[in-house]
Amino acid sequence: MEYLSTGANCQLPQEFRGQWIASDLGEVTFQTNTMATAKSVVNFGPRMFTCATKVGEQYLLTSDVFNFYGSPFQLGLCWEFKKISETQFIYYTAMDVLPNTANARILFRLNPANFNLTRDCQFKSSYDPWQSRVLLKSGAAIASQCPQTIQANFTYTFDSGSGNRCPGNTSLDICSDATAMVFNYNLCTVEQGYSATGSLTCVHQKQYNGQIYLIVFNNDQNTPDEVTRFRFTCYVIQQNTSDPNVIHMTQYPQACLDDVLQTSVQVVSPGAYLQLQISSSGFCGLQEKKKDQSLDSVVSAGAIAAIAAVFGTFVMFLSTVTGVKLYKKCKHHSVKPVQSESVSSLASFDRVQSMFSLDGRISPFSLRPTLSEIAYKRFGSSTEEFDYMNHDADDLSLCDSIDDDNNSFNDVDLSINRSNVTEK
Known part of the structure; x- marks a missing residue:
């Protein structure tokens, strides 16, 4: 049985103490029952959230009161946590997107807000992939395999709404390291994944209706501003049904949009569309599999030949011994x-x-x-x-x-x- 905790009894998980990075909030600092953001939450400035109500892994966090256009307001967050490791959690945003925002799943209400977990939060047993966010411990190493569908070397086109911005040579390498997407900016300087370096690490993925929702981590050394560059990006990916060497995918900062606003072939601004074309002989995973199968075939053939040779030698030896014995017996x-x-x-x-x-x-x-x-x-x-x-x-x-x-x-x-x- 899960107990309801409120007020001073509502505490955040012990592992959260210290600095973390949240998909749609950027850098945050946790204490026993509070979370402080380093950057502005939507257009409401940096905020301090306090644990108001907790039931199991479901939390209602409420912000400090702030003035907005001369009136007092308060924010609320409905989060359910899923532990991946000591340094990585998935949190599901059990709220609708706030109207007039791009993708902010947050509660916004005049003070006194009187947020209530049962009334205001939409917790459920299974969440849509666009409700998923990543919470990562600052400085922690991450390593998750990228989807097998995109483990290859590609050329690509990139369209952010005005046509292909990379008409020349391009290169995307997801073969050298199956946990990373590396864009070659020497060939096309247009930034990918809202990253200054073009180096992204796969963090979390989920399949839904034939598409893959992939969250990646931006490996830039400088902290992204969460305005034009972002620490996390979400891709929606799908293999072309008529040509498996072609991959369709769209990107959107911080977290994916719902399946009306973002699919593998269309997305609203500031999202963008990429079409990937395999530039080498097949997918990396299939190449390795073929190599392994070839090696297994050689080993198996060699083993069979060796066994046959030994058996044949044994039969010849047995025949010779038997023949000699019969000969001697007959001769005498x-x-x-x-x-x-x-x-x-x-x-x-x-x-x-x-x-x-x-x-x-x-x-x-x-x-x-x-x-x-x-x-x-x-x-x-x-x-x-x-x-x-x-x-x-x-x-x-x-x-x-x-x-x-x-x-x-x-x-x-x-x-x-x-x-x-x-x-x-």
Whole structure:
């Protein structure tokens, strides 16, 4: 729950002590419950404002009484603060523009004014961008990215109501430093952003109805007079719908006007219109993105190639080791003798039903005797039994397969050339 504070109990934020710069008031000095302006407020001279009522971050400040055309008057301010940092606040002006002023959102009333926060202020949950102002601690460093839409190098035209005042070469750099707008006065001396140097720093931005409202800070060393030169300027910016390389924008001192008096292509005096044309290859952000993407592509391609090379080497190594092992196994393989059979003579030998054929080692249709058959004929049967090693049969099939299909190893002679054997 937010409590109402009035009179002596109404105090300004503790961070405000000291000197600050306000968008539409210039230099101000805060104390516990007062704010003093260094320059004239509209045409009413420098004023001292006192905290009258406070509810949360919403404040009603009332000025000292002053004479204006012989009558006593008093000013009122309805401000709601939003903290950005210890040295920067946004304040929303919850009042209409005072009639017969350019853009002064302030209350003006005969004394006794009897200002009332509930009756006179228009606080709300969301404010229009032209109600935004900046409060900056004097001497504080500021750094905020300019809108991506204008991060590029441009040429420009400038029209303050009498046609283009920069018909020759021009240059606006928002690429070297994405937080700053730097106009080259060596090419066109017409001042931009109400600045003697043409150096502006982006401070605050908000999008609204397809346009960007941008508040910039004038980096001039000399304090602007808030008459012809101003510490803050507000731009309304929009990219051309048919040509994205063209940017439309208008400027107005201190703060933006409402969307009737100021758009990206028109504004009342002392505002001005600029048309920006990109003078280099694309927007800065896109250029950097393309560079990063190219670098990522190179790195990715290199990584894939390296992985493929390592995998290929591993496969070749594994294939080589496997092949050598198979070769060695096949080369040292010997055929195990089979159990002999009892037959009377070679002529009566039944090769079709013999174990020599049934075990798959010889063809039963061969016309030539095998070495085992010759040995049996000469020496008779043997009582020695031989133990089969079943896996050796598999080795023979594997070796035969390798020998036939791949020709990867030397021929392994597992039999005797029967053509050189004769019976004696």
